[in-house]
Amino acid sequence: MRLRTGLLLERDQGVYSFPHRTFQEYLAGAHLSVQGDFARQAAALAAAGAFWREVILLAVGRLVHVSGELDKPRALLEELCPTRRQRGASAWRREGLAGEVLLEMGRSRVRDSTAGQALDARVRQRLVTLLRTSSLPALQRAAIGNTLAGLEDPRFRAEAWFLPAEPLLGFVEIPAGAFLMGSDPARDAEADDDGQPQHEVLLPRYYLARYPVTVAQWRAFVQASGHTPRDADSLQGLANHPVVLVSWHEALAYCDWLTVRLREWLGTPEPLAHLLRQAGWGVTLPSEAEWEKAARGTDGWRYPWGEAPDPNRANYADTQIGRTSPVGCFPGGTSPYGLEEMSGNVWEWTRSIWGPPYAKMPFSYPYDPDDGREQLQAADDMSRVLRGGAFWLDLQRVRCAHRDGFGARYVSNYIGFRVALAGPP
Numbered sequence: 001m002r003l004r005t006g007l008l009l010e011r012d013q014g015v016y017s018f019p020h021r022t023f024q025e026y027l028a029g030a031h032l033s034v035q036g037d038f039a040r041q042a043a044a045l046a047a048a049g050a051f052w053r054e055v056i057l058l059a060v061g062r063l064v065h066v067s068g069e070l071d072k073p074r075a076l077l078e079e080l081c082p083t084r085r086q087r088g089a090s091a092w093r094r095e096g097l098a099g100e101v102l103l104e105m106g107r108s109r110v111r112d113s114t115a116g117q118a119l120d121a122r123v124r125q126r127l128v129t130l131l132r133t134s135s136l137p138a139l140q141r142a143a144i145g146n147t148l149a150g151l152e153d154p155r156f157r158a159e160a161w162f163l164p165a166e167p168l169l170g171f172v173e174i175p176a177g178a179f180l181m182g183s184d185p186a187r188d189a190e191a192d193d194d195g196q197p198q199h200e201v202l203l204p205r206y207y208l209a210r211y212p213v214t215v216a217q218w219r220a221f222v223q224a225s226g227h228t229p230r231d232a233d234s235l236q237g238l239a240n241h242p243v244v245l246v247s248w249h250e251a252l253a254y255c256d257w258l259t260v261r262l263r264e265w266l267g268t269p270e271p272l273a274h275l276l277r278q279a280g281w282g283v284t285l286p287s288e289a290e291w292e293k294a295a296r297g298t299d300g301w302r303y304p305w306g307e308a309p310d311p312n313r314a315n316y317a318d319t320q321i322g323r324t325s326p327v328g329c330f331p332g333g334t335s336p337y338g339l340e341e342m343s344g345n346v347w348e349w350t351r352s353i354w355g356p357p358y359a360k361m362p363f364s365y366p367y368d369p370d371d372g373r374e375q376l377q378a379a380d381d382m383s384r385v386l387r388g389g390a391f392w393l394d395l396q397r398v399r400c401a402h403r404d405g406f407g408a409r410y411v412s413n414y415i416g417f418r419v420a421l422a423g424p425p
Contacts, residue, residue: 138330194365
């Protein structure tokens with residue numbers, strides 16, 4: 001076996017070992033799973049460091065899926081996530097592992113009793129708390145969010161098409177008033193030519209979604225409406241990540257569908273219900289002016305959180321996640337109005353026209369909403385403005401004032417959208 005497979009390594013005469021770490025971890029997990037005090041030993045290993053994570057998960061998997069034993073994994077969940085919350089890096093590591101253990105077990109195997117339901121809820125809520133802990137590294141928060149995606153993320157309401165479980169379903173009011181739009185090269189050395197001059201724009205009151213539209217929200221739309229996605233892969237991905245591979249026209253179709261649903265649904269909260277049913281408001285894509293005001297506030301900040309770049313506050317190239325991340329795992333990047341993911345993660349469609357494809361944009365600054373740039377019925381291939389940058393882009397392109405444009409039929413794995421609630425044009 002040593003010569004034919006390479007699975008064994010002869011370290012001394014008659015002394016063999018497995019050179020591959022996967023085999024070592026599996027055997028260690030198998031040994032751990034048969035220990036009488038499995039939960040206590042596994043929790044102690046978890047506290048010792050991330051080195052033992054895979055061993056513990058393999059042990060849990062063996063217990064659940066091979067032996068059909070649930071008591072030991074449940075006891076481990078109690079050890080990792082006790083009722084009284086502890087503090088510090090070791091406790092955070094154990095709580096994160098508790099989420100992975102719950103995912104390996106499957107929630108249905110835990111929620112078969114009142115105590116099990118309380119344990120399930122406690123583990124998931126602890127993961128939400130970790131997701132919002134800025135002192136944890138961004139990569140760790142994103143991994144915790146990915147675990148939450150497999151556990152029916154409690155931040156979203158399944159009965160409300162997976163909109164946020166907040167009093168206004170995730171819609172954030174942006175008050176009427178003026179803000180500074182565009183870039184001042186005297187203040188921002190990376191100011192783009194098409195983002196100048198910086199100027200004051202007055203906007204009426206509107207609402208903007210706290211997060212980009214998620215994969216779960218997009219799936220709910222497709223299932224309920226019968227829409228055939230331009231790219232079927234838009235339905236893939238983790239439920240709490242921003243949806244991508246959606247064209248501008250599809251994003252607008254989602255908005256029209258959600259307008260009807262919220263007008264009809266008895267659960268739509270006030271004042272949204274009144275605005276939708278009596279005041280003629282509707283769900284739509286934000287104009288680029290509405291998007292920018294919500295992102296930077298009234299003081300002309302370069303980033304939603306201020307003037308200084310910070311890879312712990314947004315998912316862009318320097319953060320090194322390298323893909324989309326769960327919404328809400330960058331609490332330090334929250335805008336002055338409380339919106340998140342406004343820099344990085346995914347580009348976001350706006351309703352504003354950029355211009356003909358591959359042409360220099362005809363709609364220059366100062367921004368004028370009455371010069372034709374806000375027409376929804378423009379030519380089918382007309383480019384629309386994108387805002388916010390994406391996970392693979394550099395700092396210059398995740399600034400609040402940066403703009404780009406793509407054809408309205410274009411789809412990409414780094415372009416998504418968020419919705420607004422606004423009055424009639």
